[in-house]
Amino acid sequence: xGEVKRIGIxxxxxxxxxxxxxxAFATERGLVAPELAISKLHVRTAxxxxxxxxxxxxxxxxxxxxxxxxxxxxxxGADAFLRLAxxxxxxVFVVSHKxxxxxxxxxxxxxRHAALEWMTARGxxxxxxxxxxxxxxxxxxxxxxxxxxxxxLGVNVFIDDLPEVLKDAEFPESVMGILFTGGAETLGCYPxxxxxxxxxxxxxxx
Numbered sequence: 001x002g003e004v005k006r007i008g009i010x011x012x013x014x015x016x017x018x019x020x021x022x023x024a025f026a027t028e029r030g031l032v033a034p035e036l037a038i039s040k041l042h043v044r045t046a047x048x049x050x051x052x053x054x055x056x057x058x059x060x061x062x063x064x065x066x067x068x069x070x071x072x073x074x075x076x077g078a079d080a081f082l083r084l085a086x087x088x089x090x091x092v093f094v095v096s097h098k099x100x101x102x103x104x105x106x107x108x109x110x111x112r113h114a115a116l117e118w119m120t121a122r123g124x125x126x127x128x129x130x131x132x133x134x135x136x137x138x139x140x141x142x143x144x145x146x147x148x149x150x151x152x153l154g155v156n157v158f159i160d161d162l163p164e165v166l167k168d169a170e171f172p173e174s175v176m177g178i179l180f181t182g183g184a185e186t187l188g189c190y191p192x193x194x195x196x197x198x199x200x201x202x203x204x205x206x
Contacts, residue, residue, distance in 0.1 A: 008155035011096035021068040062102025066109030077197030
């Protein structure tokens with residue numbers, strides 16, 4: 001594609017890989033058998049098949065995105081993408097649909113603060129790391145607000161794991177949406193879908 005100077009990226013399940021945390025939290029609580037807790041998607045599917053499974057899933061999400069984020073990891077290849085963006089002089093923005101608190105988190109951990117602490121610990125804001133200014137991170141309370149931020153930033157591309165964001169009628173036509181699938185089957189739900197960050201790096205930077 002043409003020269004890219006402004007890049008927008010989602011945070012949860014796009015940059016942050018929670019699979020191991022979901023697996024650990026679900027099995028420790030006896031919610032899912034270890035052989036079923038392969039990934040976040042597998043945990044969600046298994047839980048939702050149970051009586052009151054939706055509520056159990058929401059509670060688990062509250063724990064993982066709050067206390068559990070410190071044990072989450074960066075998706076393989078995302079570090080190389082962010083370093084290359086820095087080397088190419090691109091401005092990177094992180095736009096996340098994230099409420100302040102989980103709906104079913106009794107600890108009332110501030111999810112936004114926890115995410116920023118995770119990013120700080122992994123060098124997102126450090127000059128020798130990814131050198132992304134902290135002011136370039138925006139947390140939106142709703143999907144509509146997230147899309148409005150993407151539009152206002154005027155990014156060239158936006159990378160997200162949710163096709164419903166990229167396919168939203170309000171998503172700006174001037175922005176190239178890129179779907180990160182993490183290897184999950186997309187069933188042709190979006191034209192620019194990539195299984196991993198290496199493929200996205202090749203697509204964006206050539």
